[in-house]
Amino acid sequence: MKKSQNNDPFWWSFFGAGGVFSSFFVPIHVLLLGLALPLGWWLWPEHESLLELARHPLARIYLFLLIALSLFHAAHRIRFTLHDLLLAHSVDKPAAFACYGGAIIGTLYAMVTVWTL
């Protein structure tokens, strides 16, 4: 048995988890916060009560996971799509670096944001 030299299974695990999370939860957030709220389809809760809701420990964990896992999911897909569309193996290393790097930075930022909310 040898240790794999390939880290794709590592990233794939987060891609998969992010795929599950984002497919279940992203659309409703887009609908609520991006369309229903700005277009005034509903009488919206006040800033204070929304903030209180987001500060609930479970809500913090949920929001962090939703953002971080969505980023890792997207990072993995974007990396492979670039390879598919450009047909160039040489772009894969830099693309992987940029995609996963972006997801890591976004995750750290999300962690701070959710923590200090």
Next chain:
Amino acid sequence: MQKSIKIEVKRYIPEKQPTPFYQEYEIPLEPKWGVLDALTYIKDEMDGTLSFRWSCHMGVCGSCGMMVNGQPALTCATFLEEYLPGPIRIEPLDHFRVIRDLVIDTDDFMGKLKRVKPWLIPVEEKPLSEGENKQTPAELAAFKQYTLCINCLLCYSACPVVGLNETFVGPAAIALAQRYNYDSRDQGQAERHDVLLDHGGAFDCTLIGECSRACPKHVDPTGAIQRYKADGALEYWKRLILPRGAASK
């Protein structure tokens, strides 16, 4: 009623010219002729220099795979009538090196197939005197679908990842690895993990799903690969976290 049909064949004759070209043949349209029959007619009656492979003429040997109007197909199981009024364009299977006309070089696939060790790897050989290895119907059902592969390579031609990435072991090889991984008599998972977790293994697949749509035997390589990714990711984390040797042997 149409009497004849035009067949355009992609030809490659290295001693004549280094690049392929298309040649047209107008052949009589016989009811119930397969694309393979058309090629045989051309070779027998019109142009003996045309090269192609076939053997069983009944969809089991897997040697007559070609691109028919851009789709990988077993030419013995694909009928002219499906393509009326024509023309029908016949090309060698995509993504493979071509030896001549419609004959592809399968060496690369054979090497890849061998690497995933598609044979039973028992921990220890059971002596004959102990009798046969029995399997329940449920144990057989766990892998039976994957035994139906005829190595026709249609799935390789259907798969863009195979074309984009020469190192990818490919759909049929992974399906055949799974055929043994899911066999109750086999203990070779760890050796196959070494190959399938590595570069060129199952994680190069991006789940396009075209292999399963192309497969004439309903092997469903897509499912085999996806199920491997789930098993393989678990194994990857075990190897990363657990002390050496604790992951599956």
Next chain:
Amino acid sequence: MDTQTQAPYKRFRPERYKPQMALSWWWQKPTYLLYILRELTSVFVATYAVILLLTLRALGAGGEAWSDWLTTLQSPGMIALHLVILLFAVYHSLTWFSLAPTALVLRIKDYTVPAKALVVAHVVIWLLCSIAIAAIVLTR
């Protein structure tokens, strides 16, 4: 990966023609195009993750920042962007659910749960989750 198991044949006809994939390969079959569209949903998922992050920052920055952010969200450009994101996000969800049975095989004793039932279960759970989230937010 090195896949060579024997020396390549060289004797009489060593020439090989290797076809090259066209840059436009994904345009050549409807299934390939749908695949690329599915993969491109990730760009919109990532975009939304960033928007959600910005929304949280605005929420945490006080009432004034929040109403500023709401005004931004009300601009036609943002509405249009969210419409596009929603379309891609729903396509992402539906393709994800329909492919889930490829990796997930549920066996209960000798009975294998059919793939269709798994897809339907995913969609039902998705709708229930969405309703739950909407109810939690809207009834505050």
